[in-house]
Amino acid sequence: xxxxxxxxxxxxxxxxxxxxxxxxxxxxxxxxxxxxxxxxxxxxxxxxxxxxxxxxxxxxxxxxxxxxxxxxxxxxxxxxxxxxxxxxxxxxxxxxxxxxxxxxxxxxxxxxxxxxxxxxxxxxxxxxxxxxxxxxxxxxxxxxxxxxxxxxxxx
Amino acid sequence: xxxxxxxxxxxxxxxxxxxxxxxxxxxxxxxxxxxxxxxxxxxxxxxxxxxxxxxxxxxxxxxxxxxxxxxxxxxxxxxxxxxxxxxxxxxxxxxxxxxxxxxxxxxxxxxxxxxxxxxxxxxxxxxxxxxxxxxxxxxxxxxxxxxxxxxxxxxxxxxxxxxxxxxxxxxxxxxxxxxxxxxxxxxxxxxxxxxxxxxxxxxxxxxxxxxxxxxxxxxxxxxxxxxxxxxxxxxxxxxxxxxxxxxxxxxxxxxxxxxxxxxxxxxxxxxxxxxxxxxxxxxxxxxxxxxxxxxxxxxxxxxxxxxxxxxxxxxxxxxxxxxxxxxxxxxxxxxxxxxxxxxxxxxxxxxxxxxxxxxxxxxxxxxxxxxxxxxxxxxxxxxxxxxxxxxxxxxxxxxxxxxxxxxxxxxxxxxxxxxxxxxxxxxxxxxxxxxxxxxxxxxxxxxxxxxxxxxxxxxx
Numbered sequence: 001x002x003x004x005x006x007x008x009x010x011x012x013x014x015x016x017x018x019x020x021x022x023x024x025x026x027x028x029x030x031x032x033x034x035x036x037x038x039x040x041x042x043x044x045x046x047x048x049x050x051x052x053x054x055x056x057x058x059x060x061x062x063x064x065x066x067x068x069x070x071x072x073x074x075x076x077x078x079x080x081x082x083x084x085x086x087x088x089x090x091x092x093x094x095x096x097x098x099x100x101x102x103x104x105x106x107x108x109x110x111x112x113x114x115x116x117x118x119x120x121x122x123x124x125x126x127x128x129x130x131x132x133x134x135x136x137x138x139x140x141x142x143x144x145x146x147x148x149x150x151x152x153x154x155x
Numbered sequence: 156x157x158x159x160x161x162x163x164x165x166x167x168x169x170x171x172x173x174x175x176x177x178x179x180x181x182x183x184x185x186x187x188x189x190x191x192x193x194x195x196x197x198x199x200x201x202x203x204x205x206x207x208x209x210x211x212x213x214x215x216x217x218x219x220x221x222x223x224x225x226x227x228x229x230x231x232x233x234x235x236x237x238x239x240x241x242x243x244x245x246x247x248x249x250x251x252x253x254x255x256x257x258x259x260x261x262x263x264x265x266x267x268x269x270x271x272x273x274x275x276x277x278x279x280x281x282x283x284x285x286x287x288x289x290x291x292x293x294x295x296x297x298x299x300x301x302x303x304x305x306x307x308x309x310x311x312x313x314x315x316x317x318x319x320x321x322x323x324x325x326x327x328x329x330x331x332x333x334x335x336x337x338x339x340x341x342x343x344x345x346x347x348x349x350x351x352x353x354x355x356x357x358x359x360x361x362x363x364x365x366x367x368x369x370x371x372x373x374x375x376x377x378x379x380x381x382x383x384x385x386x387x388x389x390x391x392x393x394x395x396x397x398x399x400x401x402x403x404x405x406x407x408x409x410x411x412x413x414x415x416x417x418x419x420x421x422x423x424x425x426x427x428x429x430x431x432x433x434x435x436x437x438x439x440x441x442x443x444x445x446x447x448x449x450x451x452x453x454x455x456x457x458x459x460x461x462x463x464x465x466x467x468x469x470x471x472x473x474x475x476x477x478x479x480x481x482x483x484x485x486x487x488x489x490x491x492x493x494x495x496x497x498x499x500x501x502x503x504x505x506x507x508x509x510x511x512x513x514x515x516x517x518x519x520x521x522x523x524x525x526x527x528x529x530x531x532x533x534x535x536x537x538x539x540x541x542x543x544x545x546x547x548x549x550x551x552x553x554x555x556x557x558x559x560x561x562x563x564x565x566x567x568x569x570x571x572x573x574x575x576x577x578x579x580x581x582x583x584x585x586x587x588x589x590x591x592x593x594x595x596x597x598x599x600x601x602x603x604x605x606x607x608x609x610x611x612x613x614x615x
Binding site for chain 2: 049050053054057058059060063067068071
């Protein structure tokens with residue numbers, strides 16, 4: 001049975017991509033692996049900012065960091081549950097995974113383990129200049145992934 | 156990323172060496188030349204934030220005597236500036252407020268006071284954040300309000316990035332904290348930094364109450380316009396906030412009755428604020444702040460270990476270094492030379508100069524830490540202001556207040572970064588509305604300098 005990986009993260013998710021992945025899995029009678037990565041980069045940045053710029057101590061900075069991360073995890077759990085429900089109603093076989101860390105790294109770990117035939121990702125609309133200057137995790141994954149990647153641009 | 160950092164640091168270091176070797180303009184003594192080179196180095200490091208802000212300040216303190224700009228004992232003695240100790244005391248008091256839970260109780264108290272409609276909830280978030288930022292650092296306010304606002308958003312089932320009300324809610328928190336943070340010396344340490352630099356350069360004091368009289372009316376007008384901007388840019392897409400009201404009441408009930416610790420911290424804070432307002436000029440703001448911090452330990456309200464967990468001691472390095480750098484620019488005549496060079500092609504009126512400097516401060520602070528913005532602009536502002544016969548007190552207000560007003564970008568100030576991290580709005584949402592508010596705040600500030608300040612004796 002074919003495997004399709006739908007890779008989402010806290011900052012990379014869109015209903016359009018989810019619908020596309022569900023339809024594709026149904027059409028190709030593939031198993032859908034729903035991966036949600038809790039982006040820890042942004043909370044880390046906030047932690048640094050609180051300590052370096054705001055001069056707050058460890059405790060309030062860490063409390064804030066944990067509070068943000070907890071929220072991200074809950075959102076990840078909720079979204080994977082919603083997609084699972086959809087997959088069930090469409091008769092698509094599915095499994096869910098929630099990871100925490102850097103998007104490219106976590107995706108590659110799952111790709112190595114699950115060996116999907118196709119990977120579906122979403123990407124926010126950004127200028128080429130912005131992608132060149134600040135980098136793009138999606139482009140980075142595209143270069144490193146052994147499986148073909150379909151990018152659904154976020155609306 | 157790491158390799159980029161090394162390359163940038165290498166470029167900065169080479170640039171620094173080249174400037175040391177070749178920056179020898181006429182009419183500027185050797186000390187002045189070196190003070191400017193060190194200033195350019197610190198400015199670059201503060202803007203790029205490639206090493207921590209406090210470490211850049213520490214570098215300035217070491218380079219100033221090493222390159223002969225000032226004596227070692229003078230450079231290090233500037234760490235003992237009264238502003239640094241005021242900030243230290245204020246941070247310890249804020250830590251006690253947070254640790255005791257009094258700040259959370261105050262926030263919930265404010266949020267549950269107003270009869271709730273979607274619009275009034277937004278207003279109460281804006282006002283509660285602003286009011287708390289009068290008395291504690293704005294980023295501490297954002298950090299303590301963040302879980303509360305998150306629970307409100309959850310109880311109202313607002314969808315991240317989709318709900319317009321969710322965007323308005325988190326921007327109300329960020330903007331309330333930012334605007335409130337300019338009202339006193341406690342909301343943002345850039346204000347004490349500015350008065351510390353004023354004291355070192357001119358031996359002039361600005362009192363706690365004096366600052367509030369000059370700035371609070373501006374803050375109130377800005378809060379009104381911030382509320383209007385939020386309403387214009389984000390339509391209210393919910394009808395009922397009963398669930399949020401219930402959540403807030405539940406959270407307040409969970410806190411139970413006010414404990415001894417909270418009462419004691421509240422009393423000390425109240426007495427401290429009254430003393431700052433009434434006795435500040437007589438016995439010194441820093442002395443009051445430190446005495447209040449000591450009383451927290453004397454009455455066994457906080458433990459040293461707890462305070463250590465709440466305060467980042469880099470704060471002393473940052474402010475001490477920034478004051479030393481400002482002092483060096485002024486005393487080496489470098490600031491005066493820079494002012495002459497910058498002004499020679501222009502003939503401006505004092506008010507046009509204030510328009511420009513406030514504009515630069517308000518937009519510079521969007522990209523860099525507002526403390527760094529004050530540390531960079533104020534030494535130049537003092538020298539330029541003298542050319543226009545502007546009082547240094549006016550320059551402190553004209554730079555420190557706009558430098559606190561970052562509304563658009565997450566990197567501008569921690570409250571913006573914290574609220575952005577909630578994921579309820581995109582950067583583009585904050586930028587569109589934030590730039591509009593930046594411009595409005597700039598205009599309000601300028602109008603108040605023309606209309607209100609002359610009434611309290613601050614004449615341009």
